[in-house]
Amino acid sequence: MAQAPSGASGSPRPADGGLHDDQVSGVALAIAGVLIALQSWQYPIGSLAEPGPGYLPFALGLALAGCGVLVAIAGGGSPAFRWRQFDDGLKGLAILAGLGFAALALERLGYRITIAVLLLYYLGVLERRPWLRTLVLTAIVSLGSYYVFARLLRVPLPIGVFGF
Amino acid sequence: MLETLGSLATGFEIALQPQFLAYAFAGCVIGTLVGMLPGLGPLAGISLLLPGTLGLNPTAALIMLAGVYYGAMYGGSTTSILMRIPGEAASVMTCIDGYAMTLKGRGGAALAISAIGSFVAGTLSVVGLMLLAPPLAEFAIRFGPAEYTSLLVVGLIVLAYMSGGSMPKMLAMAALGLLCGMVGMDVMTGYARFTGDVIAMRDGLGIVPVAVGLFGISEIMLSAAKAREVAVRQPRLRELVPTGAELKASVAPIARGSVLGFLIGIIPGSAHIISSFVSYGIERRLSKTPERFGTGAVEGVAGPESANNAAASGAFVPMLALGVPSGPIPAVMLAAIMIHGVIPGPLLIAERPDIFWGFIASMYVGNVVLLILNLPLVGLFIQVLRIPYRYLYPLILTLCVIGVYAVGQSVVDIWIMVAMGFLGYAMRKLGYEPAPLVLGMVIAPQLELSFRQSLALSGGDYSIFVTRPTSAALLALAVILLALSVRTALTQRADWRQRLRLEERV
Numbered sequence: 001m002a003q004a005p006s007g008a009s010g011s012p013r014p015a016d017g018g019l020h021d022d023q024v025s026g027v028a029l030a031i032a033g034v035l036i037a038l039q040s041w042q043y044p045i046g047s048l049a050e051p052g053p054g055y056l057p058f059a060l061g062l063a064l065a066g067c068g069v070l071v072a073i074a075g076g077g078s079p080a081f082r083w084r085q086f087d088d089g090l091k092g093l094a095i096l097a098g099l100g101f102a103a104l105a106l107e108r109l110g111y112r113i114t115i116a117v118l119l120l121y122y123l124g125v126l127e128r129r130p131w132l133r134t135l136v137l138t139a140i141v142s143l144g145s146y147y148v149f150a151r152l153l154r155v156p157l158p159i160g161v162f163g164f
Numbered sequence: 165m166l167e168t169l170g171s172l173a174t175g176f177e178i179a180l181q182p183q184f185l186a187y188a189f190a191g192c193v194i195g196t197l198v199g200m201l202p203g204l205g206p207l208a209g210i211s212l213l214l215p216g217t218l219g220l221n222p223t224a225a226l227i228m229l230a231g232v233y234y235g236a237m238y239g240g241s242t243t244s245i246l247m248r249i250p251g252e253a254a255s256v257m258t259c260i261d262g263y264a265m266t267l268k269g270r271g272g273a274a275l276a277i278s279a280i281g282s283f284v285a286g287t288l289s290v291v292g293l294m295l296l297a298p299p300l301a302e303f304a305i306r307f308g309p310a311e312y313t314s315l316l317v318v319g320l321i322v323l324a325y326m327s328g329g330s331m332p333k334m335l336a337m338a339a340l341g342l343l344c345g346m347v348g349m350d351v352m353t354g355y356a357r358f359t360g361d362v363i364a365m366r367d368g369l370g371i372v373p374v375a376v377g378l379f380g381i382s383e384i385m386l387s388a389a390k391a392r393e394v395a396v397r398q399p400r401l402r403e404l405v406p407t408g409a410e411l412k413a414s415v416a417p418i419a420r421g422s423v424l425g426f427l428i429g430i431i432p433g434s435a436h437i438i439s440s441f442v443s444y445g446i447e448r449r450l451s452k453t454p455e456r457f458g459t460g461a462v463e464g465v466a467g468p469e470s471a472n473n474a475a476a477s478g479a480f481v482p483m484l485a486l487g488v489p490s491g492p493i494p495a496v497m498l499a500a501i502m503i504h505g506v507i508p509g510p511l512l513i514a515e516r517p518d519i520f521w522g523f524i525a526s527m528y529v530g531n532v533v534l535l536i537l538n539l540p541l542v543g544l545f546i547q548v549l550r551i552p553y554r555y556l557y558p559l560i561l562t563l564c565v566i567g568v569y570a571v572g573q574s575v576v577d578i579w580i581m582v583a584m585g586f587l588g589y590a591m592r593k594l595g596y597e598p599a600p601l602v603l604g605m606v607i608a609p610q611l612e613l614s615f616r617q618s619l620a621l622s623g624g625d626y627s628i629f630v631t632r633p634t635s636a637a638l639l640a641l642a643v644i645l646l647a648l649s650v651r652t653a654l655t656q657r658a659d660w661r662q663r664l665r666l667e668e669r670v
Contacts, residue, residue: 022330025594029336036343043357049624053350053357056612060339060346067336074332074653078595085593092385092589095561096582099381102565103578115562122558129554137555141562153216155570 022075026068033065094126110160111150116142168294175521179529184227187220188526191228192533195235196545199255200243201556206236207602208380210496211372212563214503215570222504223519227526229497234286234476234527238534241278241469242542243549246271254437254472257444261457261464268460270410272403277414277462278469279538280406285422285470286531289477292426293484294524297513300485304510307486309617310628314638316611319488321642322431324600326438331649334600337591341601344369345608352616364576371499371606373568373577375492377584378591378598380564384557385589404539406462414466417447421470428471429478431490443471477527484520486510487610492602499606503571 037058046052098121105114119138123129149155178184191213198209210232217225240255245262258278265274307315320342324334347358348368359365406414421443428439447467448457457464482490487508489495498508506516513520537545568581588598622628630636 021594022333025590025596026332029340033339039358043355044353047624048626049619051616051619053353053355056615057343057346057357060343064336064339064343067332067339070332071330071336074330088386088389089589089593091389095385095388095557096381096585099561099565099578099582099585103575103582106565106569106575106578111566115565118565119558119562122561123555127554127558141559145562145566149566149570154219155215155566156573157566157570 019081020075020078021081022078023072024081026070026072026075029068029071030065031068033061033063033068035061036064037061091126095122098122098126105160107158108160110162110164111157112142112146112164113160113162115145168298171517171521172294172525174517175523175525176528178223178518178522179227179525184224184522184526185529187224187228188231188530189533191231192235192238192530192537195232195237196239196242196534196537197548198232199236199239199241200545200548201560205379205383206233207375207493207496208383209236210493210500211375212380212567214372214496214500215567217500218503218571222501222506222516223522225500225504226497226519226523227530229500230480230523230527231530231533233493233497234473234530235534235537237473237476238279238282238538239545241282241465242275242538242545245274245278245465246546247549254440254475255469256437257440257468258465260444261459261461264458264460265462265465269403270460273406273410274462274465275542276404276406276539277410277466279535281414281418281421281466281470282473282538283531283535284418285425285474286477286534287528288422289426289429289474290524290527290531293477293481293527296430297481297485297520300481301510301513304486307510307634308632309614309621310632310635311638312614313611313618314629314635314642315486315488316607316614318638318642319482319490319607320600320604321645323491323603325645325649326431329595329597331646331653333596337596337598338600338604341604341606342608342611344374344601345605346612351609351613362576364572364574367572368609369580369605370568370572370577371496371602372571373581374584374605375496375602376564376568377581377586378588378602379492380560381581381585382588382592382598384560385585386592387553388557404542410462413462417443417463417467418470420446421467422474425471425474426478429475429490430481437472439471439475440468443467483508484512484523487512489603489606492599492606495603495606 038061040054040058040061043054043057044052045054045058098118101121102114102118105117109117116138119141120134123134123137124131146157150157179188194213195206195209198206210229213229213232217228220228237254241258241262243249244255244258246266248259248263262271262274262278265271320338321335324331324338343358345368348366349356356366421439424443424446425439428442444457444464444467447461447463448454451457451461451463453461479490479494482488483494483498487498487510489498501508501519506512506519564581565578568577569575571577591598618628619626628635629639
């Protein structure tokens, strides 16, 4: 079987008629642009001479869609699209999940508990650091950062249902 | 000239007050650490520090954030020279000859040359900023909405052009950024757009969650999966003294890098990165022994390091004189002073001389602080690199949560940061630059307002943008750049911008 030629950044180009990176991202941008333009159409557009709140978002949505189409058309020379290139994204998603938890919990559980759980998750679960070290570091950071930001810098940080 | 010196003296009276000195010092220390740590560039660093400046007055906030910015320029060179790890993108070129010098046992001298070059360039470019910004602001006072519209459009197009990638991709990012900046209440009618009935979204997307997500979180997502321990080599104090020959060889590259960096810095784009690449190329071309480059040529350290520091100051010219950011970092800094109720623009220098001249003077002070910090204390700073990344990134993420929440006291901002982190990760994987997105987002309200005001003034006649000479000249520049990009795309020829990017990959 013939070796696929190398892409711009070293990834193989699809020899089987598969999609390229720029084709996938270009189509995604074009779809996003059309959706934004459709949404903007719901707002008062005004006229060419007197644009309303929907005018520029509508025009920009169309411009985004146009750029997406151009990216997709010119995308034949870009590296092959492979889900494999996102393998490190699994850990990235796990990191984002922790931040999502922080968003959900911060005003419910309060700052100190949320940060403590977040650090236990990152250090103990994701990175599998020794538990004693994780617990000590978690306690120091969650309580210490609260002291620095809330008391010294007077940044208002949330207190949750436990009053803590 | 006398008036300028008088104003500068007033600025020093402000900058040398103990409280402002302390803020400049703190900014420089934090910036140096930010510059050294991979995964935390100057933009994410400034964004994260922004909430900590909310309780300060605008002068103190600006002084501290500027300290972080040029501190990061200094700090980035340390890891490049000693470990071949660019702490931030502008230090990529320093890796080549700086690390080669370290392998030859001249790492200390490379650090010293880099710090001296950064100091000289930083100081000279502040002189340039001081002399150029006030007359530019005076000229810009005559700008009407049409000129502002054209200026903002050309700023975005220059940024897209200078980035050197695919123009449609850059323009798509700029359009996306402008759309992000239009989320929330319409500036003229108060009509809510793209808010999804979430009340917190009526104020629009905040620059901090967007910048932290796009630059900080996405970088951590990419780095955390491939984190590895690094060997830290600490130079001895006596190694820090350069030889006479090294100093002599550095004089001209530092001078050239200072001028070049400042001029490139004024132009919108990733100026501090581009200037270091251009400076390296020029030094190699001018050298009588170009074959030494890559094997430890001191000129390869002196030129790029001077250029990236000069560019950092040059980037403040359009920000302070016109109220127009030339890139994402000045954009965040502009947002920082706007949070304090200061309106940026050509009137800033006249109406708030305390901010402008205090800031200028603090940059002189900051350069001295950084010279002192970066030479004798380099051994101390480098200890932070001994912290394994698997401990470091959870701590950075904790800071992100605090920083983003503290600005608006809203968990919606954390969700925005998460979404932007995901978007930034996908963009990096697929070869998209986040800089036009951030710049577009910051200028969107001003652009929309001036565009609609222009049409209101002209009674809906679009010729207002081409009949006013300044506006027409700016738009002509935008058209020329677009035409050049189209030509490059059609002829499939790598121009100087692509060559720079190729060098970046080396």
